[in-house]
Amino acid sequence: MKKNSRKMLIGVLLVAAGVAFLLYRGIATTSTYYLTVAELTGEVTGPPISDQDYVRVGGEVVEGSIDYDQKALILRFAIRDQEGSDGTLKVRYDGPRPDAFAPDIEVLAEGTYARAEGVFRAQNLLVKCPSKYESKQEQ
Amino acid sequence: MVTFGTLSQFAALAFSLLTMACLLLGVMRDDGRWVQAGRRCLVSVAACATLASIALGYLFLSNNFQVEYVASYSDRALPLFYKLTAFWAGQKGSLLFWAWVLSLFSALVVYNNRRDPDSRLTPYVYLVLGGTLSFFLFLLCVVSSPFDLLDFVPKDGQGLNPMLQNPGMVFHPPTLFLGYIGFTVPFAYAIAAMTTGTTDASWIKKTRAWNVLSWIFLTVGIILGGQWAYVELGWGGYWAWDPVENASFIPWLASTAFIHTAIIQERRGIMKVWNMALILLTFLLCIFGTYLVRSGVLQSVHDFGATGLGGYFLAFLAIATIGGVYLLAESYRQFKTPNALESYLSRESTFLFNNVILLALAFATLLGTVFPFLSEAITGNKVTVGQPFFNQVNTPLFLVLIAITGVCPLIGWRKASPENLRKNFLRPALFALAAAVVLFASGIRMSYALLSFTLCAFVAGTILQEFVLAVLSRKAVTGEASWTAAPRLLWRMRRRYGGHLVHLGLVLVVVGITGSSAFKLEAQGTLSKGESLAIGEYELKYENFRKYEKLNRTIYAATLGVFTDGARIGSLDAERRYYVNARQPTTEVSLRSTLKEDLYVTMPGISRNGDITLKVAVNPLLVWIWIGGGLMVLGGILAIIPKRRRETP
Numbered sequence: 001m002k003k004n005s006r007k008m009l010i011g012v013l014l015v016a017a018g019v020a021f022l023l024y025r026g027i028a029t030t031s032t033y034y035l036t037v038a039e040l041t042g043e044v045t046g047p048p049i050s051d052q053d054y055v056r057v058g059g060e061v062v063e064g065s066i067d068y069d070q071k072a073l074i075l076r077f078a079i080r081d082q083e084g085s086d087g088t089l090k091v092r093y094d095g096p097r098p099d100a101f102a103p104d105i106e107v108l109a110e111g112t113y114a115r116a117e118g119v120f121r122a123q124n125l126l127v128k129c130p131s132k133y134e135s136k137q138e139q
Numbered sequence: 140m141v142t143f144g145t146l147s148q149f150a151a152l153a154f155s156l157l158t159m160a161c162l163l164l165g166v167m168r169d170d171g172r173w174v175q176a177g178r179r180c181l182v183s184v185a186a187c188a189t190l191a192s193i194a195l196g197y198l199f200l201s202n203n204f205q206v207e208y209v210a211s212y213s214d215r216a217l218p219l220f221y222k223l224t225a226f227w228a229g230q231k232g233s234l235l236f237w238a239w240v241l242s243l244f245s246a247l248v249v250y251n252n253r254r255d256p257d258s259r260l261t262p263y264v265y266l267v268l269g270g271t272l273s274f275f276l277f278l279l280c281v282v283s284s285p286f287d288l289l290d291f292v293p294k295d296g297q298g299l300n301p302m303l304q305n306p307g308m309v310f311h312p313p314t315l316f317l318g319y320i321g322f323t324v325p326f327a328y329a330i331a332a333m334t335t336g337t338t339d340a341s342w343i344k345k346t347r348a349w350n351v352l353s354w355i356f357l358t359v360g361i362i363l364g365g366q367w368a369y370v371e372l373g374w375g376g377y378w379a380w381d382p383v384e385n386a387s388f389i390p391w392l393a394s395t396a397f398i399h400t401a402i403i404q405e406r407r408g409i410m411k412v413w414n415m416a417l418i419l420l421t422f423l424l425c426i427f428g429t430y431l432v433r434s435g436v437l438q439s440v441h442d443f444g445a446t447g448l449g450g451y452f453l454a455f456l457a458i459a460t461i462g463g464v465y466l467l468a469e470s471y472r473q474f475k476t477p478n479a480l481e482s483y484l485s486r487e488s489t490f491l492f493n494n495v496i497l498l499a500l501a502f503a504t505l506l507g508t509v510f511p512f513l514s515e516a517i518t519g520n521k522v523t524v525g526q527p528f529f530n531q532v533n534t535p536l537f538l539v540l541i542a543i544t545g546v547c548p549l550i551g552w553r554k555a556s557p558e559n560l561r562k563n564f565l566r567p568a569l570f571a572l573a574a575a576v577v578l579f580a581s582g583i584r585m586s587y588a589l590l591s592f593t594l595c596a597f598v599a600g601t602i603l604q605e606f607v608l609a610v611l612s613r614k615a616v617t618g619e620a621s622w623t624a625a626p627r628l629l630w631r632m633r634r635r636y637g638g639h640l641v642h643l644g645l646v647l648v649v650v651g652i653t654g655s656s657a658f659k660l661e662a663q664g665t666l667s668k669g670e671s672l673a674i675g676e677y678e679l680k681y682e683n684f685r686k687y688e689k690l691n692r693t694i695y696a697a698t699l700g701v702f703t704d705g706a707r708i709g710s711l712d713a714e715r716r717y718y719v720n721a722r723q724p725t726t727e728v729s730l731r732s733t734l735k736e737d738l739y740v741t742m743p744g745i746s747r748n749g750d751i752t753l754k755v756a757v758n759p760l761l762v763w764i765w766i767g768g769g770l771m772v773l774g775g776i777l778a779i780i781p782k783r784r785r786e787t788p
Binding site for chain 1: 488492495499502506520521522523527532536663725726750
């Protein structure tokens, strides 16, 4: 009896070790920084980011900065942390313009930042839509 | 009607508090009269909550836009059906829905126990139910009431979000809620069993139907959610490891683990403490899931925005956790069973490993979900792990789980002999090997996909072998023909074959997930009229464009001819809709679904000169996810159809 339960325990521990390894590797290889515009452009000190690092950056679309080429499906725009902040970040996204994409709307871009060109190449673009589920009350 | 609704809500709260008071007196003084009073109060809660729900439904139907909740989620143009379902579209109404369903479930528990009112367990069961109800009704009455009024009367409401105007969305939230809420009943029984020191498996037998039924509802809810995302959100996928999706998946994993080890306790009387811990965990995860959606702590397409409810939920979670763990520690000695397992080569041990893997999946998913907070709390930087994390960690775990699903029925209870194993394994293993060879020969080289399909073939092989052998031996005994023996066997042994059917469904789901994620094709482009876009073996030709009005929306539709090898095999209408009262257009998904693959088209853009932008994907085998999901649900239902008393074997 004792021997069996010891064997079981060893088995369970082995599985646990495997799971721990998977988790460790998963976090090590897939975790991405979630930054503000100021942190990415270096206006305030954030974590060190190289040109190859895949990061997430969130911000608000600057009015008048949107340039969409529908034929080639290239969307260029700039984001800033919030209304009134000076620092902006140019973003280029190769793909169709999302439904809810509009000036002053909060977006989340995932991709890499080419510091020399000063352009964030977004591979993924998520639009946070304030009216999506909880609508705002208006008179 | 507003006053009526509010009053009913308060009456329900009063009755639920009374329930608790009566039952506490009853168990302290050991007086059956108090217990009976408490039971009647519990039924009254259900009556009052029903009245409150009717009131809210009436307010929606009568377009009473002075009620803030109605004004936020409905408008005059909304079709009648969606007016009723707007009930649970927002946070306040869904909270009322929660309380209402829980009160009905509680009344049902009372009804089920009508024949033995003196059972030792039931007073505590009612007490836990009353306590949980009090919490939700308190939130409704004091913090977030759907009957709150605006100080003016708007001419029209703001309408229901177009994305929620979809049949999938109508049934996705309530089924998920039914699953979440249903686990309150087994939780209540577990607490009662621990408090009274009832060490036998009676609580598990009594709550088996509740467990499996709640599991079925969770499964349906998750599948409908995936399908809704697939046909409505238009990004081409069905699962994004979004925090709120995870919030439903994590309790599903825990409850699946519980359902398996509960069988062991029923059959062998072991793993009592483990089962208690699992059902506690399942219930807590259900509440945690509800909390995630409502607290606004996670950024997600689902969240209801910050609602100020987070603190209350955390407090409730803390109380339930501390209480549950305390009781578990107290009763640990009583429930501990010696000699847990006789052999590591036994069905019990495969169940144990299945549990370890399921819990590992739950833990990994939970860790990934809350990782941004953890990292921010520890390092000060917000670090997220996205979909790649979940895919990378959960895929191997899931493959192991599938393998165990195949191995489990081949190994006998208690202790299996090596010879017996060899005999059982041979055919399914050969079948799986043959499948692997065929797939490899047909050009599939991706190791994960190959492994996944092979394991699926193995599991399907074991299930098939078991069933065929059983049919053959039944035929030998009864002399029936195969086509009468098979369905009769399925029906007589429905608990067992229900389980197998669930596993078979799971295999199909995995086949669908593997096919659609490993072999997906994507293309996008902007077309002028007459131009074509090619993807895989398909060619899509932009043939026609029209604009028309329908109910509460304006629709722009492009007709696309679908061609393979130059032959027109059909057409698809790609649509963009502009709903009255919505600020932005909605992209509709058009789908050509076959057993082999889905052709998935969205139209994210229309320009003034009539050019259209298309996003197209081919998702191989995807439809098997829905078929497999349906089979899982059917199997679950089959497994809990009760045996009639005079059923002959």
